[in-house]
Amino acid sequence: MCMSCGCGANGVFVRGKRQSGKTGAPARFRPHAAGTPLKDNDATRIVRLEQDILAKNGAYAARNRELFSSNGILALNLVSSPGSGKTALLVRTLQALKNTRSLAVIEGDQQTDNDAERIRATGIEAIQINTGKGCHLDAEMVERALRQMRLPQNGILFIENVGNLVCPAAFDLGEAAKVAVLSATEGEDKPLKYPDMFRAARLLLLNKCDLLPYLVFDIALAESYARRVNPDIRIIRISATSGEGMGEWLAWLEAHQKESNRHAPA
Ligand SMILES: Nc1nc2c(ncn2[C@@H]2O[C@H](COP(=O)(O)OP(=O)(O)O)[C@@H](O)[C@H]2O)c(=O)[nH]1
Ligand SMILES: [Mg+2]
Numbered sequence: 001m002c003m004s005c006g007c008g009a010n011g012v013f014v015r016g017k018r019q020s021g022k023t024g025a026p027a028r029f030r031p032h033a034a035g036t037p038l039k040d041n042d043a044t045r046i047v048r049l050e051q052d053i054l055a056k057n058g059a060y061a062a063r064n065r066e067l068f069s070s071n072g073i074l075a076l077n078l079v080s081s082p083g084s085g086k087t088a089l090l091v092r093t094l095q096a097l098k099n100t101r102s103l104a105v106i107e108g109d110q111q112t113d114n115d116a117e118r119i120r121a122t123g124i125e126a127i128q129i130n131t132g133k134g135c136h137l138d139a140e141m142v143e144r145a146l147r148q149m150r151l152p153q154n155g156i157l158f159i160e161n162v163g164n165l166v167c168p169a170a171f172d173l174g175e176a177a178k179v180a181v182l183s184a185t186e187g188e189d190k191p192l193k194y195p196d197m198f199r200a201a202r203l204l205l206l207n208k209c210d211l212l213p214y215l216v217f218d219i220a221l222a223e224s225y226a227r228r229v230n231p232d233i234r235i236i237r238i239s240a241t242s243g244e245g246m247g248e249w250l251a252w253l254e255a256h257q258k259e260s261n262r263h264a265p266a
Pocket of ligand 1: 080081082083084085086087088089163207208209210211238239240241242
């Protein structure tokens with residue numbers, strides 16, 4: 001079980017074929033004590049715990065959002081599985097914008113400050129959060145990082161979440177939007193397998209498009225799956241390596257930044 005959000009305990013079913021070839025009845029997974037069934041009280045406690053965690057997170061997220069709003073900051077929460085290219089896309093984005101925009105980055109990983117170092121090499125300030133056993137960033141962690149950094153007034157704050165297509169979907173950090181990144185090497189069906197994440201995202205960056213000629217990856221199918229779980233999602237085909245799609249992504253950023261500035265106090 002995840003040590004920080006309690007995910008993974010409840011509602012898990014294992015389905016498979018028996019050796020006879022018949023499909024077995026779903027078996028409930030009871031990770032806390034093998035052979036001990038979940039009692040109603042246990043289930044109620046888990047739901048309460050989840051509600052408490054999310055309510056506490058929501059209060060911090062509201063404070064972060066207020067801070068972003070009063071400083072005209074567009075805050076974006078980048079979410080994806082590990083290795084889809086979040087940091088590579090950020091590096092390219094920062095290089096394109098750093099001479100004209102106020103920018104900052106918060107990096108989330110379980111261990112190391114490798115990604116913060118990659119960001120700092122562009123000349124942009126980056127704070128690394130290491131979550132240890134945790135599988136996502138929460139709003140309190142972001143608040144602590146914000147206290148240590150110069151705020152990008154009237155600019156853009158990118159928050160690269162821990163690589164994980166599940167838990168970061170549930171945690172509001174105070175961002176204006178979640179931006180999901182899915183790369184062509186991950187398979188088309190990830191939006192169907194992890195719908196919460198693609199439902200929570202306003203924009204989907206379909207990355208590593210430079211590799212399409214070498215992969216079996218039906219990009220139109222991936223897009224249709226994403227739209228099936230989130231009909232409103234905007235999708236941009238992009239490559240951090242070749243630069244394809246960067247213009248469209250930068251235009252999206254500019255439009256959303258104007259929106260944030262409009263809401264900032266004069
Ligand atoms: N071919 C190709 N490789 C990419 C692209 N974007 C990222 N990569 C590679 O994918 C790997 C993981 O990238 P990284 O930015 O660390 O992913 P993250 O874990 O989501 O931050 C690295 O080896 C990158 O060089 C891309 O658009 N095309
Ligand atoms: Mg990264």
